[in-house]
Amino acid sequence: MSSFTAEKQPRPKFRNINFPLLLTYRLPLPGVVSIMHRISGAALFLLLPLLLWMLDLSLMSEISFERLRGITANVLFKLLLVLLIWGFLHHLVAGIRYLLLDLHLGIDLKSARASAIAVYAVSLPLTFIAALKVFGVF
Amino acid sequence: MVHSVPGIGSKRLVVGAHYGLAGFIGQRVTSIVLTLWLLLVGVSVLFGPLSYETWAALFAPLWMKVVSLIALLSLLYHAWIGMRNIWMDYISPVWARLSLQTITVLWLIACAVWSVQILWRV
Numbered sequence: 001m002s003s004f005t006a007e008k009q010p011r012p013k014f015r016n017i018n019f020p021l022l023l024t025y026r027l028p029l030p031g032v033v034s035i036m037h038r039i040s041g042a043a044l045f046l047l048l049p050l051l052l053w054m055l056d057l058s059l060m061s062e063i064s065f066e067r068l069r070g071i072t073a074n075v076l077f078k079l080l081l082v083l084l085i086w087g088f089l090h091h092l093v094a095g096i097r098y099l100l101l102d103l104h105l106g107i108d109l110k111s112a113r114a115s116a117i118a119v120y121a122v123s124l125p126l127t128f129i130a131a132l133k134v135f136g137v138f
Numbered sequence: 139m140v141h142s143v144p145g146i147g148s149k150r151l152v153v154g155a156h157y158g159l160a161g162f163i164g165q166r167v168t169s170i171v172l173t174l175w176l177l178l179v180g181v182s183v184l185f186g187p188l189s190y191e192t193w194a195a196l197f198a199p200l201w202m203k204v205v206s207l208i209a210l211l212s213l214l215y216h217a218w219i220g221m222r223n224i225w226m227d228y229i230s231p232v233w234a235r236l237s238l239q240t241i242t243v244l245w246l247i248a249c250a251v252w253s254v255q256i257l258w259r260v
Contacts, residue, residue, distance in 0.1 A: 038220075038224065041217075041220045041224075042220075042221070042224055044217075045217045045220065045221055048213075048217065048249060049249070052249060052252055052253065052256065055256055056252075056255075056256045058190075058193060059193070059194060059197055059256060059257075059259065059260045060256075060259060060260075061190075062190045065190040065193070065194075066190075092173070092176075095169050095173075096173070099166060099169065099170070102166060
């Protein structure tokens with residue numbers, strides 16, 4: 001009986017991608033949108049306590065509102081806010097694209113590429129405007 | 139009486155319990171709820187100077203509290219489906235995946251309770 005188990009070969013494992021390959025893999029733009037949608041979603045989940053805390057401070061009282069205003073005056077906090085807004089806007093715009101794809105709108109390769117570009121064409125300028133607002137340009 | 143039983147006969151369901159479909163649709167429905175809530179708050183805030191009075195007044199009516207709570211609960215359900223997908227895709231040991239999923243659910247429930255307090259304190 002033991003001779004059977006001794007001859008047993010380990011099954012080969014086929015992985016479609018591995019880490020070194022991941023670094024050189026040329027992901028197409030819709031793929032970049034996709035993974036960024038996931039990363040931004042996870043980041044928003046992780047920063048959810050920060051967002052709820054900010055909402056709490058902004059609504060609790062006039063004193064806490066001013067305290068939040070003081071916290072957001074910090075340059076590092078402003079940078080974090082801009083990153084958060086970027087993640088959110090990417091998630092929002094890419095999410096709208098996915099809703100359209102779910103409705104079978106623009107699922108051919110050419111329009112899927114074009115809409116992937118459109119995601120950046122919309123989310124990046126919006127982030128830039130938001131950054132100007134956060135840093136008090138207007 | 140003869141009842142037609144779905145899942146038996148020639149139209150039987152052959153794959154899974156279809157939790158995935160519920161999640162799929164739930165994620166899309168909640169995304170629309172969130173976008174509409176964002177538009178509601180965005181339009182209210184962008185027109186007019188933002189002070190504590192105007193901001194707190196926006197959340198003062200009961201209907202706005204209810205709408206905002208629906209939006210926040212939608213956010214938590216949306217986050218749950220998204221995080222569940224991430225854990226299922228990248229974490230293969232069952233004990234690790236189950237632990238992370240459990241922590242995620244408990245954390246999101248805690249956030250839901252916190253959301254109620256935030257909204258009803260205004």
